[in-house]
Amino acid sequence: MSAGPVVRPTRATVVGGLLGGAATSAGIALTATSGWLIVRASERPVILTLLAAIVAVRAFGMARPFFRYLERVVSHDAALADLAERRSSVYAALVPLTPARLGRRSRSQVLTGVVDDLTDVVEAQVRVTVPVLSSAVAGLLATALTAWFAPAVGLVVAALLLVLALGCLLAWRVESRSRDELLAARAETARIGDLVARQAGELRAIGAQDAALGWLDDAHAALRVAVRRQSRGRAGVAALILLATAAATVSAAVLVDPSAVGAPVAALLVLVPVAVGEALAPLVDTMRALARAQGSSARLDALLDQEPAVHDPDHPDPGPGVGPQHGPHVRLEGASASWTGAADQLAPTDLDLVPGRHVAVVGPNGSGKSTLLALLARTLDVSGGRHTVDGTDVRARPLAEVRSDVAVVDDEPHVFATTLAENLRLARPGADDAAVRHALGLAGLGTWADALPDGLATRLGTGGRGLSGGERTRLGVARAVLADRPVVLLDEPAAHLDHPTATAVLDDVLDATRDRSVVLVSHRAEALHRLDAVLDLGDRPASPTTKE
């Protein structure tokens, strides 16, 4: 993914650029030949001598939309092919990095960001390569044509092209410099918008409406400054191009000698710089796409160039191979862990998870609750101490095998845009409808599912039926139940739910997972009395205090 320029011409984009060049050239030629035709006509020649010019005018008039159409078809098809190829390769590269290398919060935002960044990079292939090449082709043709009639005017057109290139460079610098500032300002306004949409009630409860609007005003003020700075550069470039066109046209008018080239050609030579200026000015806009793509590409590279947090062992130990009848015995002994490799987010911790035991993990934010779950889910390795399953160090066993014992339910289970049944079945392909219904029932979604218009075939997710927070959490639980894995990890499953819903959901979860090992990370005290042990990470040295 990394190294090399962000925009690399491919065969398809070059063909697109050449076709675009033909279209742009036809546009310039249309203006030039029309001017020639009018002036020649005013000399009142025999009409027949004008026929060639009339045909040329018509041909150029038709060639422009024709070539433009071809260019757009070719370049868009190329972009979509490129997108298809890059999407699967970026996705494949992300799989081993998921979830530990996607950041510790709002992973779905990180992943949505990847989708957007990828789109920017792919769009730039078409939105930069094609117009740059088209403009170069048309500009050089115009220069050659004018130079053939009058070398001095050819020089003028060449100078105009140079100024245009300079304008592009300037625009690119402005866009690059303001890009990060603008992005940050836009992200901040989006953050406040998101915050108020989700927390309006809480803000009203404490009379903080004005404070929230104040944050919004601050964010908008920062956005204003960033946009103003960016627009100053763009405005300068737009003015520069018009001034250069004026200078070029006047120079051409002064330099051209009608007695040498004839009046019609003289008109043509005066009109070409105007036509070039008008046809190529939009080129400056492509620099925005380029600057954006460079930022996006840098972000993608930074994300994808990471080392996976966990690896398959070179010589996997198949493990004791005991059947799953009693579930694995998971132990942490003085286990510490770190997401970044720098400071530990989990201080040395002991945990003895005998099959069927239910353990709650509590502690302040930042005490390592999620880090502990990441260890148990085998998405993170210990940085110190031991993590064993049935006495074997987990690092000696194949990743997929250790993971297949564990089901994770987090606070924001993703609902795929497919049917309810398929949303569950991803946890255990081949599960029949009865098993799916059973899992839904245990997760407290039985009556809800029965009431759905299409039952298990009801489409959920984007474009389908929306789910409330409680229903979503229960869907995650139902997946874990259906997966039938002996260890269930619950990462604040009720964090976003109101109190009565949270209590009800937690009750159902603990009922549904009665015969499995459970580790429940929770901020709440409500359900803790139903667990066998509580591990308080805020209360060091960490070791579970068994109740009674």
Add this chain to the structure above:
Amino acid sequence: MRPFDPRVLAVAPAARRPVALLAAVGVAQGAATIGTAFALAALVVAVVEGAGLGGPVAWLTGLLVVRAGLGWMSERVAAWAGVEVTAALRTVLLRRWLDAPAEQRPDPDRGATLSAQGVAAIEPYAARFLPALVAGAVVPVLAVAALVWVDWLSALVVVLTLPLLPLFAALIGAATRDETEKRWAALSSLAGHFVDVMRGLPTLVGYGRAERQVEVITDVSHRHRRATMRTLRLAFMSSAALELLASISVAIVAVTVGLRLTHGTVTLQTGLLAILLAPEAYWPIRRVGAEFHNAADGAEAVAAVLADVTTDPAPPARGPSSPSGPDELGAAARAVTYAYPGAPDPVLHGVDLEAGPGLTVVTGPSGVGKSTLLELLAGLRTPSSGEVVAGRAHLVTQRPFLPAGTLRDALRLGTDAPDAALWEALRRVGLEGFVAGLPEALGTRLGDDGVGLSAGQRARVALARATLSSTPVLLVDEPTAHLDAESSTLVADLLRDLAERRTVVAVTHRPELVRVADQHVVLTRAGAEVHP
């Protein structure tokens, strides 16, 4: 979906000035463009006839310099308008949500999408589409007017062919509408597939299903490519047809002018002007179409925001800052029934509660609607029937909001109290020592990049904030839920103390608060009864 909804300017007055200036600059640019055509024609005539170039050069240079200035302004104003329209609409939207009771706010996910991505799409709409719209409305009119004056025959050709553009566009649109709609539905589900799979990647990895999606993604992406190209070909074809139509129209003008020139019935100046002015009548209209295609998301977001902010709240909203009786000292619920939106059965049924200055404690079984009752008293919800009369209230919920920032920011939220008052408030909830021991005391950052607070500490910070508020009514939901015995006693004393001068209503399931209460209300499915 309308290209421009004038209600935007009524809803967001801050957007008026930039939009007006945008229109003014657009008109001036149009006029300057027409002027340039005259100067350019004059220049070519002067060159061809070997006349003095001075006049035309001065005119052309002057006009292009003016256009450069206008171009500069137009970029600046467009960017300004983009930000102002976006900011104004977002502010109006968020203000409404902050003032509306829960029933009148959209679902949080939908709201978040609208206020973040949705409103952001308005920026390019205002910055790029609106200028194009102005140009599309002004330049063709000016061009035709100039043509009428210069050469009425060319004007006639343009006037006769110009309406063909929208007509043609409408015909193509009508002929392909069904097909296009069918494809769009398929397209958006194909396009959404990758986002969906990406967002679900952690889930797929968790269940060991991630690898097999690689092939699915390739397959769906290629199907997306084929489907998109079918749609795009049609779109490009129709845009090429419109361009061709415009080209042919200009060619007709050029040929008629050319023929008349050979007969000497028009001058060179007129002929040149005609072919320079004619294209100006066509391209702005085509550009409006192209830009509208890009700005469709923005126009949709504008419609969604307007729909949200212009719906009249059925019963007028009663916020805690504007309650039915702002100077009311107590809080009362009279025969209040409340059902959650969409829920068949009410959670509260005919509840009466009268709380005056002093400490009222509400208990009751889980799920009976205690928290909902507090939200009703705070004005965060509107009763389905019955009435709530209460003074301004501060409600400490079970999940109190702490902003990303310092401890000082969290405590000052809603009050802007000075540091001395903050320390006093922390002392009253027993957190003074803890905060003094933090590396940067009140300036310590909370959350992921700072210090983590336990659930009990969060609850006490929220209580400290409540003591700083000056509202006559204080509502507290399970204030001792996460606290040990010692802290619970401290909090009970604190609430007792606050109740000397204010109306305090606390929901709890713990006995220590009930013991110190002036009034004990037990909430049951049947209603509320006062225990002596």
